[in-house]
Amino acid sequence: MTRAIVIGGGLSGVLAATALSHHVDEVTVIESDKYPEQPAPRRGMPQGRQNHMLTAGGAHALDQLLPGTTDLLFAAGAHKLAMGRNILTLSSEGWFRRVDDDAFFIACSRNLLDHIVRQQALTNPVITVLQETKATGLVGTASRVTGIRYEKGTEPEQTLTADIVVDATGSRSKTPQWLTELGVAELYEEFLDAGLAYAGRLYEAPADAAADFPGVLIQTVPNTGKPGAGAAFMPQEDGRWIVSLIGTAGGQPPTGEEGFMEFARSVGNPIVGELMARATPIGEIKGSRGLANRRRYFERLTLPEGFLALGDAVTVLSPNYASGMSMAAFGALALRSQLKSHGLEPGLGKKVQLDIANKVAGPWKSATSTDRWFPGVRTNIKLGKGTVEQKLAVRWSRVAAEHPGLLKATYQVATLQTPQNKVMTLPLMGALLRGPQQTPLTPAEALAQFPQIGKLLSSAPADLSKVEH
Amino acid sequence: MLHAFDESATIAGDLDAIWRTVSDVAGWSTWDPHVLESGTDTPFEVGGGGWTISRIVKGRRSYFKLVEVDPGRGYTTESPMPLGKMLIINKYEQAGPGLVKLSRRVEVHGGFAPVYGFFWAKAFQADTRATFEELGREIKLRATRAETSR
Numbered sequence: 230m231t232r233a234i235v236i237g238g239g240l241s242g243v244l245a246a247t248a249l250s251h252h253v254d255e256v257t258v259i260e261s262d263k264y265p266e267q268p269a270p271r272r273g274m275p276q277g278r279q280n281h282m283l284t285a286g287g288a289h290a291l292d293q294l295l296p297g298t299t300d301l302l303f304a305a306g307a308h309k310l311a312m313g314r315n316i317l318t319l320s321s322e323g324w325f326r327r328v329d330d331d332a333f334f335i336a337c338s339r340n341l342l343d344h345i346v347r348q349q350a351l352t353n354p355v356i357t358v359l360q361e362t363k364a365t366g367l368v369g370t371a372s373r374v375t376g377i378r379y380e381k382g383t384e385p386e387q388t389l390t391a392d393i394v395v396d397a398t399g400s401r402s403k404t405p406q407w408l409t410e411l412g413v414a415e416l417y418e419e420f421l422d423a424g425l426a427y428a429g430r431l432y433e434a435p436a437d438a439a440a441d442f443p444g445v446l447i448q449t450v451p452n453t454g455k456p457g458a459g460a461a462f463m464p465q466e467d468g469r470w471i472v473s474l475i476g477t478a479g480g481q482p483p484t485g486e487e488g489f490m491e492f493a494r495s496v497g498n499p500i501v502g503e504l505m506a507r508a509t510p511i512g513e514i515k516g517s518r519g520l521a522n523r524r525r526y527f528e529r530l531t532l533p534e535g536f537l538a539l540g541d542a543v544t545v546l547s548p549n550y551a552s553g554m555s556m557a558a559f560g561a562l563a564l565r566s567q568l569k570s571h572g573l574e575p576g577l578g579k580k581v582q583l584d585i586a587n588k589v590a591g592p593w594k595s596a597t598s599t600d601r602w603f604p605g606v607r608t609n610i611k612l613g614k615g616t617v618e619q620k621l622a623v624r625w626s627r628v629a630a631e632h633p634g635l636l637k638a639t640y641q642v643a644t645l646q647t648p649q650n651k652v653m654t655l656p657l658m659g660a661l662l663r664g665p666q667q668t669p670l671t672p673a674e675a676l677a678q679f680p681q682i683g684k685l686l687s688s689a690p691a692d693l694s695k696v697e698h
Numbered sequence: 699m700l701h702a703f704d705e706s707a708t709i710a711g712d713l714d715a716i717w718r719t720v721s722d723v724a725g726w727s728t729w730d731p732h733v734l735e736s737g738t739d740t741p742f743e744v745g746g747g748g749w750t751i752s753r754i755v756k757g758r759r760s761y762f763k764l765v766e767v768d769p770g771r772g773y774t775t776e777s778p779m780p781l782g783k784m785l786i787i788n789k790y791e792q793a794g795p796g797l798v799k800l801s802r803r804v805e806v807h808g809g810f811a812p813v814y815g816f817f818w819a820k821a822f823q824a825d826t827r828a829t830f831e832e833l834g835r836e837i838k839l840r841a842t843r844a845e846t847s848r
């Protein structure tokens with residue numbers, strides 16, 4: 230009789246349990262929270278109130294683990310937004326031109342996504358979830374983890390043994406401390422904190438908004454000497470919209486009524502504020518803080534056998550890059566692939582951590598090498614000068630704003646379908662070297678690419694000419 | 699040139715349940731130990747097809763076409779190979795009450811056959827045995843799942 234324990238029943242945990250279910254007799258998921266019966270917020274998932282987008286790469290991994298999940302999401306009202314066709318983007322270097330390309334994000338509430346994933350996964354008779362049960366430590370030695378300690382309500386602490394324990398407790402994971410208690414060497418951790426904060430709210434879309442209303446991304450701009458300020462506006466299921474306002478240290482978005490709207494109007498372009506003004510707010514404005522990039526280098530550690538970690542417990546990427554859920558799915562897929570190739574044999578944990586490290590390396594580099602340029606950044610990473618890198622990033626964005634080939638490559642990378650180091654071709658390199666050839670789009674030209682927006686705003690035209698970047 | 703091998707096994711289950719499982723290409727990767735990833739955009743019928751990434755040739759998609767489909771009883775896939783092709787012929791037949799005989803014949807045709815035979819055939823044959831064993835487990839699991847969701 231073999232047992233796996235997964236600590237944490239968020240996205241990583243549920244997907245890891247699915248991956249493990251074909252390789253052990255039983256999988257026990259330990260979740261400190263209580264799942265809602267319907268798609269709804271829960272205490273253990275505070276970020277669920279903010280805009281969450283799933284990349285095409287993440288959607289692929291999700292469907293590999295739980296076939297049919299994205300179809301169920303679409304049936305429940307999730308939107309498939311092709312970056313080139315369905316999202317108006319103001320990048321650091323200007324408005325992106327519309328381009329016919331399939332790289333997409335799935336936009337829906339995090340609550341819906343988690344609910345459907347749980348529905349798909351937890352009918353598996355091999356998986357049992359112990360809800361309202363909190364893991365308090367690992368059992369074993371520095372060379373082998375043999376189980377966990379946990380507590381439920383007021384009952385005394387208990388232990389549960391397992392052949393493999395997976396930490397999927399997210400960014401607040403206690404694993405570094407738990408491993409040290411077992412005598413394992415200290416886990417090396419890097420962080421880079423730009424003081425990023427989100428303030429978000431749900432809206433009822435106006436009745437006359439088109440069903441295929443586009444998303445809008447106003448990206449935060451690094452290296453201006455001013456705090457980054459941006460906004461994400463996305464259609465959700467049930468005729469709702471979600472807005473997340475984004476700011477870095479010294480310019481974090483307020484969660485009060487007035488400041489919220491003011492902030493929305495003050496980012497690179499006021500379009501998101503204008504759309505908010507035409508919609509009906511639902512509920513309160515919710516803030517999220519403490520959104521630093523954080524990476525734990527499990528792959529460098531002599532890990533005890535019978536243990537591994539996934540998802541945010543390994544790497545937290547700035548939510549600006551919309552990649553955390555995808556990384557959760559990639560991690561679970563890597564676990565499944567290694568289980569298929571090697572079963573539970575010694576070295577499994579190390580192999581999975583190496584696969585995860587490979588997946589995370591590109592997004593980590595791009596997140597940290599962008600976020601380092603915001604004022605007031607704190608980090609323990611020894612950063613080089615990075616000026617060439619920074620100039621290249623600026624040129625890339627500037628050329629991508631007008632060059633369909635480079636824009637498609639950018640979208641491939643952003644939707645985690647192709648790593649950045651694999652998208653470059655000779656013609657694209659040529660375009661990058663030639664630099665920009667056209668005058669950037671004006672706000673009016675950019676907006677005219679999406680008639681749905683113009684139609685909605687036509688009843689009370691707004692001045693959208695301002696660009697602050 | 700031809701390299702071929704045959705494998706068979708008898709498992710508990712009924713033909714319908716087995717057919718539902720084996721004709722669900724997107725689901726292969728969830729239970730078949732040989733298949734790391736799989737996908738299809740077409741119905742499971744002649745002319746359709748899909749792709750797999752196997753644990754033998756990791757990191758690369760192998761594409762297949764369905765060249766024969768006999769619902770409930772078997773199907774044959776054809777995949778391109780250097781200098782030839784690979785046919786995988788799968789058959790399912792009742793072998794007594796509650797028992798089904800699974801059989802698979804793999805044929806590699808063309809100039810690549812000896813190379814395939816030398817490097818990959820043994821691993822694929824062993825994987826076919828593992829596939830049959832897991833199919834048995836998957837059928838039981840799906841039956842329990844259907845039972846509990848009722």
Ligand SMILES: Cc1cc2nc3c(=O)[nH]c(=O)nc-3n(C[C@H](O)[C@H](O)[C@H](O)COP(=O)(O)OP(=O)(O)OC[C@H]3O[C@@H](n4cnc5c(N)ncnc54)[C@H](O)[C@@H]3O)c2cc1C
Pocket residue numbers: 236237238239240241242259260261262272273274276279280281282283284362363364365397398399400427517520539540541542548550551552553554555557
């Ligand atoms: C503001 C914000 C916006 C974001 N936007 C996006 C986006 O657009 N796209 C995207 O892909 N990602 C986004 N993310 C990231 C995404 O939310 C995370 O990457 C993802 O939720 C990680 O999943 P996880 O399962 O690893 O961890 P979590 O989701 O944190 O789940 C951890 C689970 O473990 C449980 N738990 C914790 N400790 C214990 C314990 N001791 N015992 C038992 N259970 C425990 C918790 O209750 C929780 O259920 C965003 C994050 C934030 C903060």
